[in-house]
Amino acid sequence: MLGKFFRKEPENPKVPAGQSVTDGFPVLTYGPTPRMSKDELELRVFGLAEEKVFRWDDLLALPATNISKDFHCVTHWSKLDVSWTGILCTDFMKALKIQPEASHIMFHCYGGYTTNLALDDFLAEGCMLAYSLEGQDIPLEHGGPLRSLIPHLYAWKSAKWLSGIEFMSSDRPGFWERNGYHMRGDPWKEERYS
Ligand SMILES: Nc1nc2c(c(=O)[nH]1)N[C@H]1C(S)=C(S)[C@@H](COP(=O)(O)O)O[C@H]1N2
Numbered sequence: 001m002l003g004k005f006f007r008k009e010p011e012n013p014k015v016p017a018g019q020s021v022t023d024g025f026p027v028l029t030y031g032p033t034p035r036m037s038k039d040e041l042e043l044r045v046f047g048l049a050e051e052k053v054f055r056w057d058d059l060l061a062l063p064a065t066n067i068s069k070d071f072h073c074v075t076h077w078s079k080l081d082v083s084w085t086g087i088l089c090t091d092f093m094k095a096l097k098i099q100p101e102a103s104h105i106m107f108h109c110y111g112g113y114t115t116n117l118a119l120d121d122f123l124a125e126g127c128m129l130a131y132s133l134e135g136q137d138i139p140l141e142h143g144g145p146l147r148s149l150i151p152h153l154y155a156w157k158s159a160k161w162l163s164g165i166e167f168m169s170s171d172r173p174g175f176w177e178r179n180g181y182h183m184r185g186d187p188w189k190e191e192r193y194s
């Protein structure tokens with residue numbers, strides 16, 4: 001039965017080794033789903049940055065970009081060509097004052113989840129703070145109202161229910177990284193566990 005929903009596509013150059021393609025969109029959440037509305041949402045930038053809080057209207061006022069990206073979960077499924085709308089991290093950075101020592105970031109989420117990134121990965125092509133999925137508000141279980149999308153790394157780096165971005169002067173493990181996942185998580189190198 002599972003074979004019907006997850007298929008190996010060994011010849012497809014979009015599919016990294018060890019991944020199967022699914023047409024559905026599985027929900028992968030550790031722990032309970034936080035209830036969060038656009039009105040309540042606050043995104044706090046802190047650490048080695050001028051502290052700033054963005055509310056929903058502040059986020060919508062920033063430049064919006066549509067992208068389509070493949071989504072690779074370390075538990076071996078990939079969903080191809082997912083459409084997102086949001087603020088590219090490179091555009092978001094223009095609204096911030098970051099200290100020169102900042103080399104890494106930590107995403108913080110409602111519910112307590114965290115995940116770390118090198119600043120270069122945060123600013124890589126297609127990385128965004130997303131608020132729309134396939135032209136609709138992101139469903140709560142997929143991380144709405146606001147999640148990050150880091151399409152070139154395994155999807156545990158794409159933090160749902162985003163509440164904060166902390167700028168740091170060195171790398172520090174987030175939730176899954178403390179629990180055995182790789183610090184970077186490149187699907188093309190199968191950086192699954194450390
Ligand atoms: N806040 C939060 N973000 C999270 C997670 C989580 O448990 N909590 N799971 C991660 C994992 S392991 C994956 S594969 C993706 C799954 O996103 P989806 O549920 O929209 O498919 O979200 C990531 N972001």
Ligand SMILES: [Mo]
Nearest residue numbers: 028073074156
């Ligand atoms: Mo995952």
